[in-house]
Amino acid sequence: MIDVIILGNGNVATQLAKAFIKSKDINLVQIYARSSSNKYLTKKKIPITNSIKSIKNADLYIIAISDDAINGFSEKLNFKNKLVVHTSGSVSINDLKYNANKGVFYPLQSISKNKKISFKKIPICLEAENKKDYKLLEKVANSISKKVYHINSEQRKSLHVAAVFVNNFTNHLYKIGKDICDEHKVDFEILKPLISETAKKITKLSPLQVQTGPAVRNDDKTIKKHLKLLSKKQQNIYTLLTNSIKESKKDN
Amino acid sequence: MIDVIILGNGNVATQLAKAFIKSKDINLVQIYARSSSNKYLTKKKIPITNSIKSIKNADLYIIAISDDAINGFSEKLNFKNKLVVHTSGSVSINDLKYNANKGVFYPLQSISKNKKISFKKIPICLEAENKKDYKLLEKVANSISKKVYHINSEQRKSLHVAAVFVNNFTNHLYKIGKDICDEHKVDFEILKPLISETAKKITKLSPLQVQTGPAVRNDDKTIKKHLKLLSKKQQNIYTLLTNSIKESKKDN
Numbered sequence: 434m435i436d437v438i439i440l441g442n443g444n445v446a447t448q449l450a451k452a453f454i455k456s457k458d459i460n461l462v463q464i465y466a467r468s469s470s471n472k473y474l475t476k477k478k479i480p481i482t483n484s485i486k487s488i489k490n491a492d493l494y495i496i497a498i499s500d501d502a503i504n505g506f507s508e509k510l511n512f513k514n515k516l517v518v519h520t521s522g523s524v525s526i527n528d529l530k531y532n533a534n535k536g537v538f539y540p541l542q543s544i545s546k547n548k549k550i551s552f553k554k555i556p557i558c559l560e561a562e563n564k565k566d567y568k569l570l571e572k573v574a575n576s577i578s579k580k581v582y583h584i585n586s587e588q589r590k591s592l593h594v595a596a597v598f599v600n601n602f603t604n605h606l607y608k609i610g611k612d613i614c615d616e617h618k619v620d621f622e623i624l625k626p627l628i629s630e631t632a633k634k635i636t637k638l639s640p641l642q643v644q645t646g647p648a649v650r651n652d653d654k655t656i657k658k659h660l661k662l663l664s665k666k667q668q669n670i671y672t673l674l675t676n677s678i679k680e681s682k683k684d685n
Numbered sequence: 686m687i688d689v690i691i692l693g694n695g696n697v698a699t700q701l702a703k704a705f706i707k708s709k710d711i712n713l714v715q716i717y718a719r720s721s722s723n724k725y726l727t728k729k730k731i732p733i734t735n736s737i738k739s740i741k742n743a744d745l746y747i748i749a750i751s752d753d754a755i756n757g758f759s760e761k762l763n764f765k766n767k768l769v770v771h772t773s774g775s776v777s778i779n780d781l782k783y784n785a786n787k788g789v790f791y792p793l794q795s796i797s798k799n800k801k802i803s804f805k806k807i808p809i810c811l812e813a814e815n816k817k818d819y820k821l822l823e824k825v826a827n828s829i830s831k832k833v834y835h836i837n838s839e840q841r842k843s844l845h846v847a848a849v850f851v852n853n854f855t856n857h858l859y860k861i862g863k864d865i866c867d868e869h870k871v872d873f874e875i876l877k878p879l880i881s882e883t884a885k886k887i888t889k890l891s892p893l894q895v896q897t898g899p900a901v902r903n904d905d906k907t908i909k910k911h912l913k914l915l916s917k918k919q920q921n922i923y924t925l926l927t928n929s930i931k932e933s934k935k936d937n
Contacts, residue, residue: 500907523907542879543886543897556875582875591869592876594911594923599862599876600883601898602926603855608892608933610851617843623808623834624844624851625888627794631852632884634795636877640860645795646853655752655775659846666929671846673925674854677918681860 434460435573438488440506441497442466445520445540449497449577450474452552458576462491485509493518493573495538500524507531516566522593525586526560536561536570539589540578543600552577558584558592609667641685648678686712687825690740692758693749694718697772697792701749701829702726704804710828715741737761745770745825747790752776759783768818774845777838778812788813788822791841792830795852804829810836810844861919893937900930 437459439446446464453459454477464474464481465488474481482488494517498506503519510517510531518536519529529535537560542550557574559581561567567583574581584592607628614621634643647655656675660668689711691698698716705711706729716726716733717740726733734740746769750758755771762769762783770788771781781787789812794802809826811833813819819835826833836844859880866873886895899907908927912920 500904523910541875542882554878556878558875580875580878582872584871584875588869588871590910591865591914592871594914595862595865595871595876596879597898597911597923598858598865599880601896601900601930602922603858603880603883604887604892604896605900605926605930605933606850606855606858607887608896609929610847611892613843613847613850617840619836619840619844619847620834623793623810623832623836624847626806626808626832627848628851628855628887629884630794631855632881635856635859635880640856640863644853644856644860646849648853648857652752658775658842659849662843662846666932670854670925670929671849673922674857677861677922678853678857680918681857 434458435493435569435576436460436462436491437493437495437573438463438465438491439495439497440465440488441495442468442471443497443499446497447471447473448550448552449495449520449540450479452577454479456576459573463489492516493569494533495520496529504528504530516561516569518561518570522558522589522596525590526562527586534562534566536566537584537586537589538570538574539584541592541596553579556580556582558582558589560585560589609670613663613667641681644678644681646678648675649682651679686710687745687821687828688712688714688743689745689747689825690715690717690743691747691749692717692740693747694720694723695749695751698749699723699725700802700804701747701772701792702731704829706731708828711825714743744768745821747772748781756780756782768813768821770813770822774810774841774848777842778814779838786814786818788818789836789838789841790822790826791836793844793848805831808832808834810834810841812837812841861922865915865919893933896930896933898930900927901934903931 437453439450453461461479464479466481467483496519500521500523503524508530512533516534518538520538522539526535526537539558540555542555555578557578559570559574561570610624611621663671691702705713713731716731718733719735748771752773752775755776760782764785768786770790772790774791778787778789791810792807794807807830809830811822811826813822862876863873915923
């Protein structure tokens with residue numbers, strides 16, 4: 434059994450705690466959280482402390498707090514000869530300021546507190562300063578996920594930006610699609626099979642291969658028709674993305 | 686049995702032919718195509734003609750050719766008292782120039798010739814000039830799909846633009862995500878679970894509700910970090926979409 438303590442009480446902390454409680458290889462020793470009111474953890478009899486001094490011994494400490502707070506919080510910790518990791522996609526391993534072994538345990542998913550998720554399919558990106566620490570992180574990650582990757586801080590930064598494009602920005606395009614439907618009294622439901630098909634296609638083929646639409650066909654007649662139907666803001670996004678698709682085609 | 690003839694030999698024509706051949710309610714009488722070399726149809730013993738004069742009698746004629754060609758092609762047809770429809774999302778019912786009853790039979794999906802698709806889940810958007818014709822179209826659509834919608838030409842136009850956002854543009858964002866991964870030697874596989882989760886989320890919740898990321902959090906520190914990692918072109922897209930997300934938040 435590997436003894437783990439989670440520092441934090443947000444979405445990632447809660448979902449990790451749930452996954453560790455289910456895992457046979459992990460002993461979730463304690464949670465550190467400013468507020469100790471977590472019904473789920475109380476029910477599962479996981480001790481919660483709000484005092485850094487009362488944090489117990491463990492093999493691994495996982496900081497799961499907001500990106501901005503990691504640097505400042507890590508300065509308060511004093512775990513000599515311990516392995517302490519954060520869970521952020523955008524924070525470098527060197528932003529950890531404590532006097533202890535450092536690492537990163539980054540689950541790449543958009544995690545919401547109340548939405549049930551299965552960690553098994555969530556990729557976990559690991560980084561450590563030495564082989565021994567990496568092996569430990571790998572064991573912990575393998576105990577909850579089938580997809581474990583070795584990713585250094587530079588790679589993780591780029592992965593985080595790429596995730597913004599494929600997740601946050603994509604979701605915003607769905608929002609614009611829904612706006613257009615709402616404005617013209619069309620049921621957004623009609624577009625949902627297309628949305629899931631679009632996401633499914635690239636699991637087997639590269640996005641460049643499966644690009645369709647007026648931009649890649651250089652169908653300027655349809656593009657003009659479309660622009661007429663859009664608001665100024667929507668037009669700006671339509672034009673920029675259309676030109677970007679046209680340029681991608683030229684580059685290949 | 687409803688007698689149907691398809692005019693065209695492209696992706697949509699081929700997939701429709703396959704679906705009609707499987708359907709118990711439809712008798713696929715003939716295909717009109719400039720080239721008569723279609724192995725699948727020959728195997729299924731569906732007659733193919735390349736002469737407009739040799740087109741047989743049917744209850745419904747479905748024009749499944751490229752958007753640009755519909756108007757010109759429809760002028761050549763002379764089917765008095767027949768129902769003739771096109772399958773395009775971006776062409777109005779009034780762009781059909783023949784002397785016959787008009788309609789639209791628009792399957793809303795990105796259809797590729799060689800990719801197996803099940804029409805059952807593909808929404809089919811119908812339009813006709815009178816109730817009798819609409820009923821016929823509805824029967825034909827119901828025989829191959831479970832999702833049949835009444836959509837007029839104005840609505841279909843907006844649906845087609847919305848589809849460009851949620852399908853073509855989304856696929857381009859996947860492409861940019863893959864570019865960023867490739868540039869930094871990160872396996873694009875890591876992002877695939879996130880991509881499918883993002884598409885799945887909006888089947889139950891509205892895209893506005895589930896928006897996450899630095900833009901919606903007004904996390905300008907992370908945004909600045911991200912911009913540093915991107916090419917000029919990628920920066921332009923990042924900035925425009927980030928500002929659009931920020932504005933959407935304000936509006937709500």
